Amino acid sequence: MKETGLIKKDEIDTPALLIDLDAFEYNIKLMADFMKDKSAKLRPHYKSYKCPTISHKQINAGAKGITCAKLEEAETLIFAGIRDVLIANEIPNPAKLYRLAGLAHAHPETKITVAADNAENITALSQAASRFGVTLYVLVEVDVGMGRCGVNTPDEVYALSKRIKDSKGLVFEGIQAYEGHLSYDLDIPTSLTEEVKREGVKKMCEKVGAIKDYLEKKGITVNEISGGGTGTYNITGNNTIWTEIQAGSYALMDSVYDRAGLRFKCAMTILTTVMHKRPGMAVTDAGLKVCTIEQGFPAIKGYPHLEIYQELSEEHGPIEDPKDELEYLQKIEYIPSHGCTTVNLHDQFYCVRNNTVEAIWPITARGRSR
Amino acid sequence: MKETGLIKKDEIDTPALLIDLDAFEYNIKLMADFMKDKSAKLRPHYKSYKCPTISHKQINAGAKGITCAKLEEAETLIFAGIRDVLIANEIPNPAKLYRLAGLAHAHPETKITVAADNAENITALSQAASRFGVTLYVLVEVDVGMGRCGVNTPDEVYALSKRIKDSKGLVFEGIQAYEGHLSYDLDIPTSLTEEVKREGVKKMCEKVGAIKDYLEKKGITVNEISGGGTGTYNITGNNTIWTEIQAGSYALMDSVYDRAGLRFKCAMTILTTVMHKRPGMAVTDAGLKVCTIEQGFPAIKGYPHLEIYQELSEEHGPIEDPKDELEYLQKIEYIPSHGCTTVNLHDQFYCVRNNTVEAIWPITARGRSR
Numbered sequence: 001m002k003e004t005g006l007i008k009k010d011e012i013d014t015p016a017l018l019i020d021l022d023a024f025e026y027n028i029k030l031m032a033d034f035m036k037d038k039s040a041k042l043r044p045h046y047k048s049y050k051c052p053t054i055s056h057k058q059i060n061a062g063a064k065g066i067t068c069a070k071l072e073e074a075e076t077l078i079f080a081g082i083r084d085v086l087i088a089n090e091i092p093n094p095a096k097l098y099r100l101a102g103l104a105h106a107h108p109e110t111k112i113t114v115a116a117d118n119a120e121n122i123t124a125l126s127q128a129a130s131r132f133g134v135t136l137y138v139l140v141e142v143d144v145g146m147g148r149c150g151v152n153t154p155d156e157v158y159a160l161s162k163r164i165k166d167s168k169g170l171v172f173e174g175i176q177a178y179e180g181h182l183s184y185d186l187d188i189p190t191s192l193t194e195e196v197k198r199e200g201v202k203k204m205c206e207k208v209g210a211i212k213d214y215l216e217k218k219g220i221t222v223n224e225i226s227g228g229g230t231g232t233y234n235i236t237g238n239n240t241i242w243t244e245i246q247a248g249s250y251a252l253m254d255s256v257y258d259r260a261g262l263r264f265k266c267a268m269t270i271l272t273t274v275m276h277k278r279p280g281m282a283v284t285d286a287g288l289k290v291c292t293i294e295q296g297f298p299a300i301k302g303y304p305h306l307e308i309y310q311e312l313s314e315e316h317g318p319i320e321d322p323k324d325e326l327e328y329l330q331k332i333e334y335i336p337s338h339g340c341t342t343v344n345l346h347d348q349f350y351c352v353r354n355n356t357v358e359a360i361w362p363i364t365a366r367g368r369s370r
Numbered sequence: 371m372k373e374t375g376l377i378k379k380d381e382i383d384t385p386a387l388l389i390d391l392d393a394f395e396y397n398i399k400l401m402a403d404f405m406k407d408k409s410a411k412l413r414p415h416y417k418s419y420k421c422p423t424i425s426h427k428q429i430n431a432g433a434k435g436i437t438c439a440k441l442e443e444a445e446t447l448i449f450a451g452i453r454d455v456l457i458a459n460e461i462p463n464p465a466k467l468y469r470l471a472g473l474a475h476a477h478p479e480t481k482i483t484v485a486a487d488n489a490e491n492i493t494a495l496s497q498a499a500s501r502f503g504v505t506l507y508v509l510v511e512v513d514v515g516m517g518r519c520g521v522n523t524p525d526e527v528y529a530l531s532k533r534i535k536d537s538k539g540l541v542f543e544g545i546q547a548y549e550g551h552l553s554y555d556l557d558i559p560t561s562l563t564e565e566v567k568r569e570g571v572k573k574m575c576e577k578v579g580a581i582k583d584y585l586e587k588k589g590i591t592v593n594e595i596s597g598g599g600t601g602t603y604n605i606t607g608n609n610t611i612w613t614e615i616q617a618g619s620y621a622l623m624d625s626v627y628d629r630a631g632l633r634f635k636c637a638m639t640i641l642t643t644v645m646h647k648r649p650g651m652a653v654t655d656a657g658l659k660v661c662t663i664e665q666g667f668p669a670i671k672g673y674p675h676l677e678i679y680q681e682l683s684e685e686h687g688p689i690e691d692p693k694d695e696l697e698y699l700q701k702i703e704y705i706p707s708h709g710c711t712t713v714n715l716h717d718q719f720y721c722v723r724n725n726t727v728e729a730i731w732p733i734t735a736r737g738r739s740r
Contacts, residue, residue: 011465013463013465013466013740014463014740015739015740016740047684047685069684069685070685089685090645090646092643092644092645092646092655092698092699093383093384093643093699095381095383096383117646118646118698120698120699146683147651147679147680147688148646148653148683148686148688149645149646149653149686150646180683273462273463274462275460275462275519276460276462276487276488276518276519276520281517283518283519285462286739288662288664288711289711289714289737289739290739292658292662292664293664294658294662294663294664294682309517310517312664313516313518313550314417314439314710314711315417315439315440315459315739316518316519318517318518328462328488328490329462329463329490340684341658341659341684344659344715345714345715345737346737347737366737367659367715367716367717367736369385369656369657369659369660369685370383370384370385370386
């Protein structure tokens with residue numbers, strides 16, 4: 001007999017983004033247990049799931065605070081009661097820095113940290129902080145191989161950290177250094193072996209370690225060194241100088257991280273309906289508008305031998321089905337190849353356990369890219 | 371002197387999705403002028419822009435109604451006052467068919483048409499329509515080369531159309547046949563010459579024409595044959611049997627359609643700020659979370675020789691800048707490679723003319739994929 005009010009998984013309208021709560025809780029605990037005796041603390045990255053409910057669960061399990069990439073993400077975290085937020089990225093536009101400082105002013109209970117890699121930006125940050133009479137904590141970003149933002153030499157980092165120290169409203173907190181290039185390699189997935197990763201992290205530690213020594217010799221204390229992703233959490237999280245690990249994807253995972261042999265479970269799937277079936281082919285109602293493919297096509301849960309045929313359309317998923325295993329109106333699940341961007345297409349998670357819906361969590365920061 | 375209240379384009383916070391109103395209005399007029407003396411009528415596809423304000427402008431310029439792909443898109447159109455809506459796609463889930471029929475019941479002023487390619491689905495459609503005492507118009511989908519949904523033989527189409535005719539609450543309206551495979555070819559862009567397209571449309575017309583003749587010999591009238599995209603509007607829109615052209619991308623365009631040599635202008639761009647500059651490289655604040663890349667990297671407006679370097683990150687756009695033409699904090703614009711999916715990442719369009727913001731239009735159907 002059906003319990004009153006219970007929504008079964010197969011009653012959820014499709015396409016829908018699901019969280020398998022058992023797998024999710026397993027992942028949260030596995031990471032919390034790993035980090036328990038490490039000198040680094042966990043500060044999970046919000047960009048991978050954009051849902052403050054998940055952030056609270058990470059903090060309840062021991063995370064020190066949350067990392068995010070954008071001011072608008074930070075706003076959703078702070079509005080949801082998170083009290084220690086790192087924007088691990090530069091905020092270039094001066095107008096937006098006033099919005100940041102205004103946020104700090106309205107939330108004196110919250111510690112807000114932001115990255116910088118440029119003297120002009122630090123001046124603008126200080127002006128904004130001074131205008132609102134607030135304190136903003138600043139990490140200088142060091143490029144450890146992404147080739148994106150950040151500076152490189154000890155002298156550059158020293159000049160910026162000194163400038164931060166001397167700027168009204170700012171506190172120099174340490175170094176932002178994220179090794180995303182060591183997380184996975186899409187082109188040659190097997191090339192990023194544990195050994196290659198360890199070697200990469202070692203080089204990164206030498207570079208950042210030398211910078212830290214240089215600054216401290218010059219009298220500038222480096223409180224935090226923040227970085228580390230899901231692909232390297234166990235290496236970067238286990239070295240002696242990193243103080244924060246920003247892994248985010250571990251909570252929900254995706255098929256690319258799964259292929260990298262991590263111990264976390266794929267907790268996020270896209271529920272979809274077979275809307276057309278003919279011999280050799282099934283077509284689902286889930287396409288590019290609910291599932292990104294820049295890291296490859298999604299996997300089909302429970303059918304590892306089935307694949308998307310040629311291309312995902314905007315609203316259709318054609319699946320080659322040579323043995324006609326799938327049926328018209330059957331509900332199946334995609335495991336997305338890139339969780340971070342797929343989450344950004346959806347407004348809510350349907351949280352499922354034992355085939356019933358236990359909760360619906362809002363993806364509050366969906367589309368918050370400013 | 372700045373006029374009071376005027377927001378200049380470079381004051382828009384980034385990243386932001388822009389419409390160049392002059393280019394947009396040019397595109398709307400160019401298509402309307404082309405369609406004026408054709409036997410087919412324009413029914414533009416909403417999936418490409420998801421903004422009812424644009425739909426109203428297309429209807430004001432002569433479009434007969436709007437095409438969309440999903441029930442949730444149709445809802446946003448009907449709630450915004452559009453009175454002739456085609457869902458050019460099957461709605462598989464029986465529960466959602468009741469939502470469709472309920473929508474028709476609440477909006478008796480609106481003609482709603484939906485596609486079907488399956489007897490079971492037609493039975494469920496009729497049950498839902500009967501339950502609400504409404505009339506739903508139905509097109510049978512014919513596969514003209516997409517290899518996705520739809521049926522193929524005259525007998526299959528006849529069986530389904532007869533079933534629709536005999537079903538309570540349903541009216542057989544004609545055939546849905548979309549030739550998206552002739553719009554553009556990403557792998558070999560030059561392979562889809564005008565001649566190849568014309569040959570493809572000719573074959574499609576022969577297939578659908580034979581089906582139409584077959585049905586009419588059997589006493590079933592085919593009122594509408596609906597299809598045609600931005601890449602083939604001038605061919606499909608100029609044949610003798612198609613009655614509706616569903617082109618949607620023409621209004622805003624993207625870099626892939628632009629390379630195909632169409633006469634429409636690229637009216638949609640992503641405004642972004644250079645957040646990091648070093649010799650040879652600029653990094654913008656616009657990445658995968660605001661710009662899709664399944665059809666390639668975006669072009670840089672005004673800098674056709676500059677390109678995204680290696681990969682777009684989630685929130686960063688690295689641009690190789692060998693002559694250091696770009697400056698820190700400069701605002702530049704991406705022309706997305708795939709407008710339809712990029713629109714689906716954003717909540718609003720900033721509509722700009724003469725470098726000032728004239729309007730902000732909501733992307734109401736962003737994320738409406740059910």
